[in-house]
Amino acid sequence: MKAELEFKQVNLHYGPVHALKNINLVFRPHKIYGLFGRNGAGKTSLLSLIASFQKPSSGTVTLNEETLFENARLTPFVYFVYPRSFETDYHKAKRKLEILARHRVYFDMGYALDLADKFKLDLNSPVNTFSKGMAGIFQIICGLAARAPVTIFDEAYLGIDEPVRKLFYDELLDEQTRLPRTFILSTRFASEMEHLLEEIIVLSEGKVVLHDDYTSIISKGISVTGDAEIVDAITKPYEILNEERLGTGKSVAVYGEIPSETLQQARKSGLRISTLRFQDVITQLTKGEEHNETEHRR
Numbered sequence: 001m002k003a004e005l006e007f008k009q010v011n012l013h014y015g016p017v018h019a020l021k022n023i024n025l026v027f028r029p030h031k032i033y034g035l036f037g038r039n040g041a042g043k044t045s046l047l048s049l050i051a052s053f054q055k056p057s058s059g060t061v062t063l064n065e066e067t068l069f070e071n072a073r074l075t076p077f078v079y080f081v082y083p084r085s086f087e088t089d090y091h092k093a094k095r096k097l098e099i100l101a102r103h104r105v106y107f108d109m110g111y112a113l114d115l116a117d118k119f120k121l122d123l124n125s126p127v128n129t130f131s132k133g134m135a136g137i138f139q140i141i142c143g144l145a146a147r148a149p150v151t152i153f154d155e156a157y158l159g160i161d162e163p164v165r166k167l168f169y170d171e172l173l174d175e176q177t178r179l180p181r182t183f184i185l186s187t188r189f190a191s192e193m194e195h196l197l198e199e200i201i202v203l204s205e206g207k208v209v210l211h212d213d214y215t216s217i218i219s220k221g222i223s224v225t226g227d228a229e230i231v232d233a234i235t236k237p238y239e240i241l242n243e244e245r246l247g248t249g250k251s252v253a254v255y256g257e258i259p260s261e262t263l264q265q266a267r268k269s270g271l272r273i274s275t276l277r278f279q280d281v282i283t284q285l286t287k288g289e290e291h292n293e294t295e296h297r298r
């Protein structure tokens, strides 16, 4: 099922806190989204609106043009995985999966059992005996096996060892080939997850400061190093992400579409041009106030 998720002029207030500010976003079906932003940027607030945990203060959040909030018909279409504790839950993991299967129309028990084997999780254990990492793995199994057209993982991988996280990334890609859906991954592991991501959204202080596809972001993040005057002349028209003085020269990181002729000319003038790592672009774009006024949209 194709699920188009749309935010139109969405604001969210918690009392005096304006957590989301005029959000306009379209999540296209069958794409894998990476959601980034510093602590308190509004990521969980945005995701909780998709999961219908709360109602926007103004604006609309729709799935295939139907309002999501308190819409029981749409409940099976969204599955939200977030770090949670099972401390007071004495059910065995297998039983929890059976309960989930009863409530989730797309849930695939065979797939859940395969995943438990793959991730070496004992489903006969009560979930309250799971370590933090095991609880995370259990949540991932639920999220994948629920097969909801919109599946959200909000930092669900915290506490899970790196090799197991990698297993999860591989599984997610396989699953996307088998049964495409919209995945939204909120993560601080930009470098190890970037190969999964097709679309990137960056929030800063409740606003969308970047929404672009991964490939364009990679091509737009450029570092120019060399004689300070020439570097400044070339980088001036673009958004400066970072500047570093290097003796008589300097290195400037910019975000923008610099024409290839300009870059060629710069190389001829003795400047060193290199592409920024995805992780560095994200870090610079989320680093603070100075970039918040610029919005990058396709």
Ligand SMILES: Nc1ncnc2c1ncn2[C@@H]1O[C@H](COP(=O)(O)OP(=O)(O)OP(=O)(O)O)[C@@H](O)[C@H]1O
Pocket: 014, 017, 019, 037, 038, 039, 040, 041, 042, 043, 044, 045, 046
């Ligand atoms: N229940 C709440 N009551 C009051 N303020 C809240 C509540 N939940 C979130 N906020 C505030 O809303 C803003 C956005 O918080 P949110 O949890 O969405 O950010 P986040 O990007 O998910 O942060 P983190 O990476 O730390 O989880 C913050 O200023 C936060 O303090």
